[in-house]
C-alpha cells in the first residue's frame with residue numbers, strides 16, 4: 001500500500017506502507033503506480049517526495065512473493081514512469097533502501113538519506129541480480145568499479161559512503177522527510193535534464209576488458225560455484241558496453257536464468273531459515289516469545305586458549321565487562337598479548353576505540369564471584385570440566401548462568417555438578433570465536449527457558465547466528481561431522497587420495513575439503529577424542545579384524561598418522577606436506593601416497609577407482625542421514641536449525657541451502673536409494689543404515705522441506 005498526501009502546499013508525499021520493512025509487495029507496487037499517477041496529474045502538485053512509514057524507506061522486493069505466481073504491476077515500468085515524470089521526484093531515505101528499494105530511489109531524480117540509513121543491492125545474496133534497472137543505473141551513476149563492488153558483494157553501505165560514492169545527493173541528521181520536502185519545493189519547475197540516470201552515459205573505465213576479466217576471475221574463485229555473482233558481472237558489463245535499452249534486455253535475460261534456479265531457492269530458503277531459528281522452542285513447550293532473558297552486564301571466561309581468547313574478545317566488543325581467567329601463567333601472558341592485538345584490529349576495522357579496559361585478567365577462578373554469566377573453555381576433558389563446574393557453582397553469586405563451550409561433551413552431566421542445573425547451558429562457539437558467526441546454544445534436560453533465552457539473546461548481541469539445540473554427543477554440527485569424516489577415511493582405504501576427496505568436496509562448494517580442514521585444525525584433536533572413546537590406537541595388527549572396533553568398521557588411518565607425529569599444518573606434515581611447521585600451503589605428499597598403498601597391502605585392501613560422485617554421495621548422504629536422526633531424536637526442532645548450523649559453522653556452500661535443503665533438492669527417494677545401495681556394499685557401517693524418518697518421509701511422498709518441521713513435531717507428539 002502507498003498513501004498520497006499533499007504537504008507544504010505543493011509537494012505530493014507518497015508514503016510506502018507495508019510493515020515491517022515496506023517491502024514491494026503487489027499491493028505496494030499497485031499503491032505506488034496509483035499514487036504516482038495521481039500526483040503527476042494533479043496540477044496542485046509541483047514536486048513529489050517518496051518515503052516509507054515508520055522510518056524505513058524500503059527493504060526491496062517482497063521475497064515471500066518469489067516462487068509464487070507473482071501478480072501486480074511489475075517494478076521496471078513503475079520505476080521508469082517515475083524517472084520520465086516531468087515533475088521532480090525526491091527519495092527520502094530513512095532506515096534502509098535495499099534491493100528494489102534502492103532501485104526505486106535510483107529512478108527518482110534526487111536522493112536524500114538520513115545519516116543512519118543503510119543502502120545496498122543485496123540481490124546477489126538471494127541468488128539474483130538487481131533486475132529493476134539497478135544493474136544498469138548504478139554503474140551510470142557511480143562508475144563501473146564501484147558498482148561491481150556493491151552489486152557482486154551485496155554489501156550494505158552507510159549513508160556517508162553512499163554520499164562519497166555519489167549514490168545519494170545529500171545526507172541529513174534531521175528529519176529526512178522534512179529536508180526532502182523543503183528540497184522538493186526548491187527544485188519544483190526546474191529542468192530535470194541530467195537527473196534521469198538511464199539517460200546518462202556509463203563512464204567507461206580505462207582498460208575495461210582487463211578490469212572485467214580480473215573481476216570475473218576473482219568472482220569465480222570466491223563464488224565457489226554460485227551463479228548469481230557471475231550474472232551480476234555480466235549485467236554490469238552490459239551497462240558499460242550497450243545502450244540503456246539493450247542493457248535492460250540483457251538484465252532481464254540474466255535475471256530470468258537466475259529467478260527460478262535452485263540456487264536462488266536455496267539462498268532465499270537460508271534467508272528465512274536464519275530468521276526462523278531465532279524463534280526457538282524447547283520440548284517442554286517453552287518458547288522464545290514467552291521466555292524472558294536475564295540481564296547480563298558482566299561475564300567471565302575460564303581458560304584462555306584458542307577458544308577462550310576469541311570468546312572473551314567477542315564479549316568485550318559487545319560492551320560487556322569480562323573477567324578472563326587462566327591458571328597457566330605463561331598462557332595468561334600470551335593470551336593478554338594476543339587478545340590486545342585482536343581488540344586493536346577489531347576496533348580499527350569498526351572505527352571505534354579498542355575495548356582494552358573491558359577485560360580484567362586473572363589467574364584465580366575466585367574472580368568470578370560477581371559475574372552474571374560464565375563461559376567455560378578449558379581443555380576438552382570431562383574430569384577437568386567437572387571440577388571447574390563444581391568450583392563455579394560454589395563461587396558464583398546465586399543466579400549466575402554457567403555455560404560450557406565444550407565441542408560435544410554431556411551438558412546434563414556438567415549441570416549435575418552444580419547446585420542449580422537449570423542455570424547450565426552449552427554455548428558452543430566456533431574458531432575463531434570472535435569471527436565465526438555460528439553459536440550452537442545447547443539446552444540440557446534441566447536447563448530453564450530463562451537460561452536458554454539469556455544465552456540466545458547474548459549470542460544475538462554478539463552478532464552471532466544462534467541456534468538452540470538439544471543435548472547429545474557432538475550436538476548437531478559435530479555429531480553430523482562424524483559419519484562424514486568416517487566415510488572420507490574409508491574412501492582412502494578403498495583407493496582414494498586426500499586430494500581426490502578434497503577435490504570433490506571443494507568442487508561441490510566447501511571452502512576446504514575434509515583433509516585440508518583436518519590439517520588446519522590439527523589431526524591430534526580428533527585423535528585425543530578417539531583415545532578417550534577407547535579407539536585411536538593403530539594396534540599394529542593387519543587384516544580386516546584390525547579395522548573392526550567396537551563391533552563396527554573403523555579406520556585407524558588418522559591414528560597411524562598421529563603416531564608418526566603428523567598433526568597437520570602445525571607439524572608441517574599431515575594429509576598434505578607443508579614447507580615448514582606452521583606452513584599454510586599444502587602440497588600432495590608422495591610419502592602419504594606410498595603409505596596408503598602399504599596400508600592397503602597390509603590390510604588386504606584392493607584399491608579401486610573412486611569418482612567424485614561416490615565421494616559426494618557417501619560423505620554427504622551419511623551426513624544428511626545423521627541429520628534426519630537428529631530430527632528424529634528431537635535434538636533439532638526442524639531442518640532449518642541443521643542447515644543454518646552447517647552454512648554458518650561448517651562451510652556448507654550457502655547456495656546449496658544446507659544439507660537438509662540439499663537433500664530435498666536431490667530428492668529424498670534418491671538419497672534413500674543410494675544409502676541402501678552403499679549399505680548393501682558395506683554392511684559393517686551403521687551410519688549407512690537409512691534412518692526411519694527418512695524412510696517415513698519417502699513413504700509419505702517426500703513432502704517439501706518446509707513441511708518437515710510439522711512432520712517431526714507430529715512424530716514426537718505421537719511418542
Ligand SMILES: CC(C)(COP(=O)(O)OP(=O)(O)OC[C@H]1O[C@@H](n2cnc3c(N)ncnc32)[C@H](O)[C@@H]1OP(=O)(O)O)[C@@H](O)C(=O)NCCC(=O)NCCSC(=O)CC(=O)CCCCCCCCCCCCC(=O)O
Nearest residue numbers: 023059060061062063064098099100122131132256259275
Ligand atoms: C531489511 C533488513 C535489513 C531488516 O533486518 P532486521 O531489522 O534485522 O529484521 P529481520 O528480522 O531481518 O526482518 C524482519 C522481518 O521482515 C522480513 N523481511 C525483511 N525483508 C524482507 C523482504 N524484502 N521481503 C519479505 N520479507 C522481508 C523478515 O523475513 C522478517 O520477518 P520474519 O521472517 O517473519 O521474521 C533485513 O530483513 C534484510 O536484509 N532483508 C532483505 C533485504 C533484501 O535482500 N532486499 C532485496 C530483496 S530482492 C529485490 O529487491 C529484487 C528486486 O526488487 C527485483 C525485482 C525485479 C523483479 C523482476 C523479476 C523478473 C523475473 C523474470 C523471471 C522470468 C521467469 C520466467 O521465465 O518465468
Ligand SMILES: NC(=O)C1=CN([C@@H]2O[C@H](COP(=O)(O)OP(=O)(O)OC[C@H]3O[C@@H](n4cnc5c(N)ncnc54)[C@H](O)[C@@H]3O)[C@@H](O)[C@H]2O)C=CC1
Nearest residue numbers: 303304305306307326327328331377378379380406407431
Ligand atoms: N579449538 C577449537 O576449534 C574449538 C574448541 N572448542 C572447545 O573449547 C574448549 C577449549 O578448547 P581450546 O580453546 O581449543 O583449548 P586450548 O587447549 O587452546 O585452551 C584451553 C585453556 O584452558 C586452560 N585451562 C585448563 N584448565 C584450566 C582451569 N582450571 N582454569 C582456567 N584455565 C584452565 C589451559 O591452560 C588452556 O590455556 C574445549 O572444550 C574444546 O572442545 C569448541 C569449539 C572449537
